[in-house]
Amino acid sequence: MNIPQKYIVGHSIGGQVVTEFALSYPSMVKWLVVIALSLTGFAYSQEFTHYN
Numbered sequence: 001m002n003i004p005q006k007y008i009v010g011h012s013i014g015g016q017v018v019t020e021f022a023l024s025y026p027s028m029v030k031w032l033v034v035i036a037l038s039l040t041g042f043a044y045s046q047e048f049t050h051y052n
Helices: 013-024
Strands: 004-013 030-037
Touching: 004 013, 013 030
Parallel strands: 004 030
Antiparallel strands: none
């Protein structure tokens, strides 16, 4: 497949999607911009999970 590299932007859960895409297909991504993303496999601190 000959697809030119792209600039990819994602916010929140979209940031998670584009990060996983970039990790799976790094040759297809020229730049990756993520804003306030969530990540799979990330363990939040106890302070964060108990924040009210």
